[in-house]
Amino acid sequence: MEKYKRNERIGAIIKILADNPNKVITYNFFSEKFSAAKSSISEDVLVVKKIIENLEMGKIETVAGAAGGVKYVPVMSIEDTEMFLEEVCRKLMDKERIIPGGFLYYTDIIYMPDIVDKLGRIIASRYLHEKIDYVVTMETKGIPVALMTAKYLNLPLVIVRRQSKVTEGTTVTINYVSGSSSKISTMSLSKRAMKKGAKVVVVDDFMKGGGTAMGIVNMMMEFEAEVKGISVLLAMKDPEKKLVEKFHPLLMIERLDPMDGEVNIYPFDRIKK
């Protein structure tokens, strides 16, 4: 008789897969953990696949061969994605969020773990089947969403700093023009942070002119890295022409009244319909 019942194995397999998104877990691992035959594990995985996919909680992919295994692909259903992004827009359009200078206060939203977890999951779903080595962001406010994106892609996060720090060893420092203020700023990254010739995805919380994103692209050139995509949570509709060409925002901000800061915020992909 097997040590664990099918019920128990299935529950445990789901927990382990969900804790390790986008990572192949071998049949051997499960087989040893549950003292069960590989054929039993194979059957368990079929049930797991049915559960996860029928309830639209993601996808389960199996990898054939001697080192075969299974991985949880954390895609969110289109319906859940739309509902969630519309809800975030509603929260952001609260008039209480407009602060002196016409800025929108949204820090609390992007520091809420459950919200930023879903945002990271949505951003990650664009890159789940590409070969990427790192998720790159610039401090500070983009870090939570970039970390969650990295979690769902099962990749290390790289954080570009505003200043070089003694604890980072030799750094590469570049100057860039911040699009919104036309001020020259610096950004800095440890030479140890990335191997040469990597493929990266850039994730940030906000884009107006695209100056920071352009700075990160230039920084990546110093590391001979290829930028496979730029994803931002919020992008201003104006200026329409950004300093970077290809980028994907989850949400667009359109300023309605330049004086009082009133804005319209909507999911970017909604306009495609």
Added chain:
Amino acid sequence: MEKYKRNERIGAIIKILADNPNKVITYNFFSEKFSAAKSSISEDVLVVKKIIENLEMGKIETVAGAAGGVKYVPVMSIEDTEMFLEEVCRKLMDKERIIPGGFLYYTDIIYMPDIVDKLGRIIASRYLHEKIDYVVTMETKGIPVALMTAKYLNLPLVIVRRQSKVTEGTTVTINYVSGSSSKISTMSLSKRAMKKGAKVVVVDDFMKGGGTAMGIVNMMMEFEAEVKGISVLLAMKDPEKKLVEKFHPLLMIERLDPMDGEVNIYPFDRIKK
């Protein structure tokens, strides 16, 4: 006949609970989601509890009453915690990590989502049964571990900045003495970031003299907040006397040779045995 088989409900309940650590999910929610009687859900939850607790993946707590429900308490077993922390120590003690000035380069480790997820889970387990309102950290390197701690406690994260930003509205700015360099620095936090009179846990990546932690404690006084605990990933053994009294490090760093930066790093709780 019920829409989903027991197997399927159990798998889905585990996935939903694991995605929402430390949050009560009502029996009603599951009952509606799976079109199943509450009595069936009750029985499912017993199986879920058995699976999660037998395999030492955490605890399942049930809340009785009309608004009754169940929550996943993400404690890690003592054995898994010890094994994991010993492994992190081994990684940190790699001699390649010593950089000019005798500093230890560990940024890559605390930006790895799977590592920082477990570190956050271990820190969170100290506070799972306390009434806390926020997890507070200071930018930049502590953010990933603080975010993961906040995720497992199901709490919002608050990030104290080095400078006040126009996008943060009215801010409180204080000066503090950085313990290591004896330099006066500033830290800044939006008045919108926290409600008055909150209970908080402070989480950071590193402590030497405790100057930054003391600064955060003083900042919290400005918000009339009560600091219920200070957790750091790494603390230097010297100076033994820190500026804050009660803090808990996961790992201790003992400098072996002041010239070449060689260090011994070990789990703090190991010394209790």
